[in-house]
Amino acid sequence: MTQQPENLQQTRRRFLRDTAALAGSVALGLSVTPAEATPDTMRAAIKRVVGEGELRQGKVKLDLPPLVENGNVVSLTVSVDSPMTDTDYVKAIHIFNERNPQPNVIGAYLGPRAGRASLSTRIRLADTQNVIAIAELSDGSFWSESVNVIVTLAACVENL
Amino acid sequence: MTRAAAAVITSALLGCAVSAAADEIPLNQRKSGYEMMGRESRAMQDDDLTNPGMFWVLDGEALWKRKDDAAEKSCADCHGDARTSMKGVAARYPAFDAARGRPVDLEQRINICRTDRQKATPFPAESKELLALDAYVSRQSRGLPIEAGSDERSKPFLEKGRALFNERQGQLNLSCAQCHDDNWGQKLAGAPIPQGHPNGYPLYRLEWQTLGSLQRRLRNCLVGMRAEPYSFGAPEYVDLELYLMWRARGMPMESPAVRP
Amino acid sequence: MARALVNVPAKAKRGEIVEIKALIQHDMETGFRVGTSGNIIPRDIITDFVCKYNGQEIFRAELFPAISANPFFAFSTIATESGTLTFEWSGDKGFSATESADITVE
Numbered sequence: 001m002t003q004q005p006e007n008l009q010q011t012r013r014r015f016l017r018d019t020a021a022l023a024g025s026v027a028l029g030l031s032v033t034p035a036e037a038t039p040d041t042m043r044a045a046i047k048r049v050v051g052e053g054e055l056r057q058g059k060v061k062l063d064l065p066p067l068v069e070n071g072n073v074v075s076l077t078v079s080v081d082s083p084m085t086d087t088d089y090v091k092a093i094h095i096f097n098e099r100n101p102q103p104n105v106i107g108a109y110l111g112p113r114a115g116r117a118s119l120s121t122r123i124r125l126a127d128t129q130n131v132i133a134i135a136e137l138s139d140g141s142f143w144s145e146s147v148n149v150i151v152t153l154a155a156c157v158e159n160l
Numbered sequence: 161m162t163r164a165a166a167a168v169i170t171s172a173l174l175g176c177a178v179s180a181a182a183d184e185i186p187l188n189q190r191k192s193g194y195e196m197m198g199r200e201s202r203a204m205q206d207d208d209l210t211n212p213g214m215f216w217v218l219d220g221e222a223l224w225k226r227k228d229d230a231a232e233k234s235c236a237d238c239h240g241d242a243r244t245s246m247k248g249v250a251a252r253y254p255a256f257d258a259a260r261g262r263p264v265d266l267e268q269r270i271n272i273c274r275t276d277r278q279k280a281t282p283f284p285a286e287s288k289e290l291l292a293l294d295a296y297v298s299r300q301s302r303g304l305p306i307e308a309g310s311d312e313r314s315k316p317f318l319e320k321g322r323a324l325f326n327e328r329q330g331q332l333n334l335s336c337a338q339c340h341d342d343n344w345g346q347k348l349a350g351a352p353i354p355q356g357h358p359n360g361y362p363l364y365r366l367e368w369q370t371l372g373s374l375q376r377r378l379r380n381c382l383v384g385m386r387a388e389p390y391s392f393g394a395p396e397y398v399d400l401e402l403y404l405m406w407r408a409r410g411m412p413m414e415s416p417a418v419r420p
Numbered sequence: 421m422a423r424a425l426v427n428v429p430a431k432a433k434r435g436e437i438v439e440i441k442a443l444i445q446h447d448m449e450t451g452f453r454v455g456t457s458g459n460i461i462p463r464d465i466i467t468d469f470v471c472k473y474n475g476q477e478i479f480r481a482e483l484f485p486a487i488s489a490n491p492f493f494a495f496s497t498i499a500t501e502s503g504t505l506t507f508e509w510s511g512d513k514g515f516s517a518t519e520s521a522d523i524t525v526e
Contacts, residue, residue, distance in 0.1 A: 074488075101450070101452045104486070106486075113500070
C-alpha cells in the first residue's frame with residue numbers, strides 16, 4: 001500500500017465506501033443508518049458468541065458465489081467437517097457480515113441428530129464484503145471460514 | 161445505472177456499427193433468461209418447494225374457487241378446474257379481444273372477467289390478488305410453447321410493439337433492441353444482458369424479493385434507460401408484450417420463473 | 421396464517437440422513453428502509469424457526485434482518501423412526517406459523 005498522508009487516504013477510502021454503500025443500499029431499498037456495521041462491530045458481535053475462545057481456521061466450508069447475481073437474495077451453504085456423533089458434533093453455526101447495517105446474519109443450532117453439519121439459506125448482502133461462518137463444536141472449540149463476496153447494483157434500478 | 165455503466169454502454173455502442181434496424185436474434189439462437197442465471201437461481205426455480213413464486217400460485221388457487229361478496233360467481237363456477245381449462249391459455253396471451261378491438265394481456269383479461277362476468281370490482285395493478293391469479297393461470301401453461309401473436313387481427317398491434325422495441329428512447333437514446341438483440345450475453349455492470357424474453361412471467365425477481373408482472377419489469381427497464389415510462393395500464397405495454405411474446409414464439413413457458 | 425412449503429421425504433431407511441427444506445412467506449422488513457413518508461419502516465421479521473421430530477428439537481435458528489424475504493432453510497436429520505416433523509416460525513408483531521409433514525421410516 002502506498003504511503004499517502006493518513007487523513008487523505010482515510011477520507012478517500014471512507015468516501016468511496018460510503019457512496020458505494022449508499023448506492024448499493026438505496027438500490028436494495030435499505031438505508032445506511034449511522035450505526036452501520038464495520039469490521040469492528042462484526043468483531044464485537046463475534047466476541048459475544050465466541051467469548052475469549054480462540055477462533056481457528058478450518059473445518060468450515062462457506063459456499064457463496066464470488067460475484068452475486070443480486071445482493072437481496074444470495075444463496076449460501078455452510079458445511080462443517082464433523083463426524084456428528086454423540087460425543088463429537090457441531091453445536092451451532094453462526095454467520096456474520098461486515099457491511100450490512102448490522103453484523104449478525106443467522107445463528108443455527110444443530111446437534112448429533114443432524115447427521116451432517118450442513119445448512120443452506122438465502123441472505124441479503126448490502127455491499128461487497130467479507131462474510132464469516134463460525135462453527136461451535138461440542139468440545140467448546142470454534143472454527144471459522146471467511147469469504148469475500150462481490151455485490152454489484154442491478155443494472156436497471158426500479159426507482160431513481 | 162452508474163455513470164461507469166453508462167460509459168461502458170456508450171463506448172461499446174460506438175465501437176460497433178449501430179444499424180437503424182437491429183438484427184433480430186435467429187430463432188435457433190434464442191435463449192431463455194434461465195440459461196443465463198447462476199446455478200443457485202436455477203435451483204430455486206426448478207423446485208416448486210423452493211420457488212417463492214409458488215406462494216402466489218397457491219394464493220391464486222384459493223382465489224380461483226372463492227366467491228367475492230359482490231361477485232355472482234367464482235372463476236371455478238365458469239371455468240371449472242383450471243388445470244384443464246386454463247392449460248395453454250397464458251402461452252397465447254396477449255390475445256385479441258373483439259369487444260375492445262385490440263389485444264389485451266392476461267391481467268386485463270382477468271379483470272374483464274371480474275367486471276363483466278363476475279360483477280365484481282377489478283383488482284388494482286400489481287395487487288396481491290391480481291398477481292396471484294396471474295401466477296396461477298400462467299402456471300397452467302408451464303412447459304408449453306409460446307403461441308402469442310399469430311392472430312391476424314393482432315398484427316397491427318404487434319407491429320406497434322416491434323416499433324417500440326426498436327425505437328431509441330430516453331436520455332441515453334437507447335432502444336431495447338440495442339441491448340437485447342445486439343448485445344445479449346455481454347456484461348452490463350457485472351451482470352449478463354439477457355435476450356429479454358417474457359417466457360416466465362409473472363416471476364419472482366430477486367431484486368424485488370417478491371413476485372411481479374411484466375409491466376413492472378418493463379417500467380424498470382424504461383426507468384433504467386432514463387426514459388419516461390408509459391403510464392400505468394398504457395396500451396404500449398400490451399403492444400410491446402405482444403411483440404416480445406411473438407419474438408419468443410415456440411419457447412417453453414416457465415411461469416412462475418425466478419430471475420435476478 | 422402465512423403460507424409455508426416444506427419438503428420432507430415421504431419414506432426413508434432407518435439411520436439414513438435425509439435433507440429437509442422449509443420455505444415460508446414473509447417480507448422480512450429489515451427496519452432500515454426509509455418509506456415514502458421519510459420515516460423508517462419499522463422492523464417486521466421472523467426471528468425464530470424450530471423444527472421438531474416427534475416432539476424433539478432437531479434444528480433451531482435465530483434469524484436477523486440479513487435473511488432474505490421468504491426465508492428458506494435446508495438442513496439434514498437422521499431418519500430415526502416414523503412420525504411427524506413439525507415446523508414453527510415466530511417473529512415480530514406476534515407472527516406465528518406452523519407446518520408439519522409425516523415421514524415413514526423402514
